Amino acid sequence: MTTTTHAFDTAISLTDNGIGQYTGQTTPEFANMVGPFGGVTAAAIVRAIESHPERLGEPVALTVNYLAPVNDGAFDVVVRPVRTNRTNQHWTAEVIQEHGVTTTATAVFGIRRDAWSDTQAAMPAAPEPESLADTTFAGPVPWMRNYDMYYVDGAVPAEAGESASSTTILWVRQNPARGLDFAALTALSDVFYPRVFLRRGRMLPAGTISLTTYFHADGAELAAQGTDYVLATAHAQRFARGYFDQSAQIWGRHGALLATSHQIVYYKD
Amino acid sequence: MTTTTHAFDTAISLTDNGIGQYTGQTTPEFANMVGPFGGVTAAAIVRAIESHPERLGEPVALTVNYLAPVNDGAFDVVVRPVRTNRTNQHWTAEVIQEHGVTTTATAVFGIRRDAWSDTQAAMPAAPEPESLADTTFAGPVPWMRNYDMYYVDGAVPAEAGESASSTTILWVRQNPARGLDFAALTALSDVFYPRVFLRRGRMLPAGTISLTTYFHADGAELAAQGTDYVLATAHAQRFARGYFDQSAQIWGRHGALLATSHQIVYYKD
Numbered sequence: 001m002t003t004t005t006h007a008f009d010t011a012i013s014l015t016d017n018g019i020g021q022y023t024g025q026t027t028p029e030f031a032n033m034v035g036p037f038g039g040v041t042a043a044a045i046v047r048a049i050e051s052h053p054e055r056l057g058e059p060v061a062l063t064v065n066y067l068a069p070v071n072d073g074a075f076d077v078v079v080r081p082v083r084t085n086r087t088n089q090h091w092t093a094e095v096i097q098e099h100g101v102t103t104t105a106t107a108v109f110g111i112r113r114d115a116w117s118d119t120q121a122a123m124p125a126a127p128e129p130e131s132l133a134d135t136t137f138a139g140p141v142p143w144m145r146n147y148d149m150y151y152v153d154g155a156v157p158a159e160a161g162e163s164a165s166s167t168t169i170l171w172v173r174q175n176p177a178r179g180l181d182f183a184a185l186t187a188l189s190d191v192f193y194p195r196v197f198l199r200r201g202r203m204l205p206a207g208t209i210s211l212t213t214y215f216h217a218d219g220a221e222l223a224a225q226g227t228d229y230v231l232a233t234a235h236a237q238r239f240a241r242g243y244f245d246q247s248a249q250i251w252g253r254h255g256a257l258l259a260t261s262h263q264i265v266y267y268k269d
Numbered sequence: 270m271t272t273t274t275h276a277f278d279t280a281i282s283l284t285d286n287g288i289g290q291y292t293g294q295t296t297p298e299f300a301n302m303v304g305p306f307g308g309v310t311a312a313a314i315v316r317a318i319e320s321h322p323e324r325l326g327e328p329v330a331l332t333v334n335y336l337a338p339v340n341d342g343a344f345d346v347v348v349r350p351v352r353t354n355r356t357n358q359h360w361t362a363e364v365i366q367e368h369g370v371t372t373t374a375t376a377v378f379g380i381r382r383d384a385w386s387d388t389q390a391a392m393p394a395a396p397e398p399e400s401l402a403d404t405t406f407a408g409p410v411p412w413m414r415n416y417d418m419y420y421v422d423g424a425v426p427a428e429a430g431e432s433a434s435s436t437t438i439l440w441v442r443q444n445p446a447r448g449l450d451f452a453a454l455t456a457l458s459d460v461f462y463p464r465v466f467l468r469r470g471r472m473l474p475a476g477t478i479s480l481t482t483y484f485h486a487d488g489a490e491l492a493a494q495g496t497d498y499v500l501a502t503a504h505a506q507r508f509a510r511g512y513f514d515q516s517a518q519i520w521g522r523h524g525a526l527l528a529t530s531h532q533i534v535y536y537k538d
Contacts, residue, residue, distance in 0.1 A: 061479045063332040067352040067359045083336040090336045112510035116538040121506040210330045212481045216507040237390040238485040241381035257507045269385040
């Protein structure tokens with residue numbers, strides 16, 4: 001029997017160099033225009049914290065700041081538990097290469113308790129993914145080929161021209177299919193092409209500067225999603241002289257709001 | 270002539286101890302249930318970065334993590350420019366007291382450029398603040414008395430009972446009135462009482478764990494607001510076993526979306 005490691009697991013695979021010090025390797029499969037897909041760098045940070053012997057609980061919040069591209073090759077992930085409370089734990093993290101710090105992050109991990117709970121947001125109406133044409137974008141960015149994408153609304157603009165809406169809704173899962181975990185969910189929170197492309201009807205220079213993800217599901221709720229598609233939606237609130245925001249939701253097929261996420265994106269137009 | 274320093278300026282006043290090292294003092298006016306109002310701690314971090322001699326541009330994004338209460342008394346703010354790019358700059362910050370790190374933060378400052386710009390979000394409809402009854406909450410938390418609050422929707426629950434909505438909309442400005450700047454806008458992004466109070470119709474243990482603010486206005490657009498009211502709105506997306514998210518918008522009276530903000534909040538119910 002041959003066991004093949006999933007490309008995503010390879011991309012976030014870390015060597016343990018001692019407490020809080022990990023080394024990863026960029027992979028061509030997850031390359032973006034310049035450096036790797038930001039979502040996979042964020043996922044490697046989550047994986048590093050998960051690997052730390054002092055880690056308490058599961059991810060609750062993560063903010064990743066993209067200072068400079070990660071060059072192809074080795075990168076170090078250094079994570080530090082700054083404070084451990086009774087039910088939550090605060091982390092800082094840095095991704096470092098020979099040329100300096102490429103990425104900073106903070107994270108909150110925590111233990112969930114029985115408490116009154118409710119989902120306030122409404123899941124967008126969408127036809128089942130099996131009823132849609134595969135709209136996976138076979139463009140110049142390799143990382144997108146690691147996802148099956150079925151756009152319900154706001155697909156990557158081709159000849160469509162400008163759009164009054166900044167909203168994209170798509171069904172997405174990893175390709176090949178892989179069980180959902182916190183690292184995969186982290187990467188999914190950055191799976192959207194920049195909202196400014198949709199508004200302007202064309203690609204232009206744009207890149208995420210800071211990404212914040214709130215995890216609303218625990219590990220058991222994620223595991224229950226299996227390898228199924230999730231419904232992912234994103235929109236912008238303001239495009240202001242070189243920076244715009246993007247807010248996203250990641251829904252399980254049966255209505256579990258797994259994560260909400262926000263980012264600020266640089267653009268030139 | 271007597272010049273009185275505004276209580277907010279006193280609360281974020283910092284002594285410069287050398288490059289990147291500042292000391293502030295908590296003030297009773299901005300006390301919360303335990304420690305100071307989180308918004309004023311976030312504002313002090315913004316003020317510290319603004320004061321740094323290497324600072325480039327104006328705030329674009331800020332994430333503040335609340336690890337432990339800030340005790341009454343002196344606190345140190347240590348800020349570090351981790352990387353300076355051509356048009357943006359990435360910072361890390363920590364608030365430290367004798368008992369350890371109470372607060373971590375990352376920030377992006379940047380220079381705005383001429384670029385295609387548009388506001389995507391719609392400002393909520395609201396009657397002018399002058400037509401509303403003052404609903405400033407004279408409750409047990411001193412910091413709220415530093416704001417004039419006119420609730421349009423979702424006021425602090427008294428006898429109202431549970432609410433199906435998590436949305437609050439209010440007109441708010443500092444009391445006494447004070448010109449809007451980045452520090453004040455930062456504090457305003459945390460001016461909402463916890464959404465879980467509204468849903469449950471009562472107060473219960475809750476506290477912000479991590480706060481992210483995106484600044485969409487530059488200093489000139491903020492200054493143009495003068496001392497006028499801003500329209501602030503917040504809602505939640507999911508309350509999940511001890512943690513809920515809250516997303517906010519801060520609008521100028523005439524429709525400028527000045528900031529959007531997101532936080533994850535601990536609650537016990």
